[in-house]
Amino acid sequence: MTVAIVVIAFLFLLMALGVPIAISLIWASIAGFVTSIYYVPLEVVPQRLLTSVDSFPLLAIPFFMLAGEFMLAGSMGQRIAGFAFATVGWIRSGLAQVSTLTAMFFAGVSGSGAADTAAVGKMMIPMMEKKGYDKGFAAATVASAGTIAIVIPPSIPMIVYGVTAGVSIGDLFTAGIVPGILIGLSIMLVNYWVTKKNNYLEKKGTFEFVSFKKAFGEGIFALILPLIIILGIRGGIFTPTEAGAVAAAYAFIVSKFIYKDMKWGDVPAAFLNAAKMTAMVVFIIAAANLFGWLLTAEQIPQLLASSMMTVSDNKYIILLLFNVIFFIAGCFLNASAAITILTPLLLPIAIGVGIDPVFFGLVMVVNLSIGLITPPVGLDLFVVKGIADVSYDRLIRAVTPFILIMIVDLFLITYIPQISMFLTTL
Structure with missing residues (x-):
């Protein structure tokens, strides 16, 4: 100890x-x-660093990263945003709602909170500022919506958890669909409340079916990609890793040969960006695995289990303790690092009190998604801070309502398991 x-x-x-x-x-x-x-x-250090990432399922990470890069290199991203405009841009706080819905669609491909936030932020934050939105609120909206990327499949932290815990990544992806939608709708609710409270200039319009139909037709090839991924995995057509490869190939073909707006010169840059992001994630996973192995060797899981059991053996109390631990960890650690360290420590306790490993992983990922917008290490906050050029304290004030509503969502997901698990049983 x-x-x-x-x-x-x-x-x-x-x-x-x-x-x-x-x-x-x-x-x-x-x-x-x-x-x-x-x-x-x-000598154990390099051995553990290498063996911890010698895993076939982890190959899904660079493929999904590459799929996101191909979408951004062409017009697939703009077409998704156009569909979001036609769907929710007509309601009050339209641009804020468009930002959230666009992030939800991007989440169905990228699997990375930072990548999702950067892609949507570059498009939407300048537009929101021109419409009179407060700069801090615009940045907070995009940062909060970016957290959905690690809940809605394909989620890179879910892949990491699936590999670490040895559970079905397909089940994890399926369990994340409804919670991701719930979080997105909650963020939209906060958007509406804040814009009405501050009396922003953007007024309510009317839904135009013609514009909706046109945007849907223009973006159909981009919009069906998340469905291809999910249905392919759940239908047993391909594994999550193969789904990543299919997604990358599909995004390349659509951007280059159907929409014809991605240049050959964009391809090397897409590969380079995907490689950089993958290297960052995998390096963190390897280092966290080494750290977790040390804690396991020192028998910390057993000590932690005995300590928690002295508090209570009621699984609902244990879930509350887990959420406190996850929330604190999310304030300081990257989601992949926290999952790699905490899973070997806490999963045996969860199984011991009758908590399903898939459900446990989902609760962990949802909780750690909040860590993307909590200080001091909220990654999404730093991404939008650079895009919007807004002070950190102003950003923290603006993002607080979103943190609070996501905590409410977390408790709903934690204590009403049917929200997430009913799809996995169909």
Whole structure:
């Protein structure tokens, strides 16, 4: 237990000094090996880093990243936004609602909160500012909507959890559909309340079926991609990894040969961007796996389990404790890192009190999605801060209502399992 306290304290010290999370995790692990009463050769470090990412399902990550890049290189992204305009742009707070719905559609392809936030933010934040929206609110809306990307399938954190826990990624994807929609609708509700409270200039219009039909026809090839992914996986046509490859190939073919607006010169840049994002995610996963292996070797899971069981063996109380742990972890850790570290520690406890591993993973991912917009390490906040050029404290104030409504959603999802699990049983 002493080693665990030392390495966790060292980890937070490194993070406070601004050391990247992956490097912090590796150095904290090395500190643990050095201070342990057991002899652990440092050759273990590169071995664990490599073996932890030697996994076929993890290949889905670069494929889904690449699919998102191909969509952005062509006009698929703009067509999705156009459909969102035709669908919800006519209601009060239209642009804010368009931002949220566009992010939900993007979430069905990218699987990355940061990528989703950046793509939607570059399109929508400048437009919202021109319409008179507060800069902080515009940035907060996009950042909050970007969190849906790791709940609605395909979700990269769900892939990481599926690999770590050894559960069906297809079941996780299916379980995330309704919670993702619920969160999106909740964000739209906050959008409406804030715009009405602040009396923004954008007024309610009327739904135009002709414009809706035209936007749907222009964007149909982009809009059906999430359906291809989900139905293909659930129908047993391909695995999640193969679904990523299909998504990337489909996005390339549609952008290059159907819409014909992606140039050959855009292809190398798409591959490079996808490779950079994949390297960042996989490096974090490898470092977190090393850190988690150290905690397991020090028998921290057993100590944690016995400590939690002394509080209660009621699964609803345990779920509450889990959510507190996940929320705190999400404030400081990347979602993939938190999942890799916490799953081996907490999943045995969850199974022990009768919690379904798929449901446990979903609750963890939904909770950690809130971490994308909570200080001090909310990744989506830093993405929109750069796009909107808004101060951090102003952004925090604007995003607070969204955090609160997402916490309400989290408790609904946690204590009404049918919201997420009924689709997996069909």
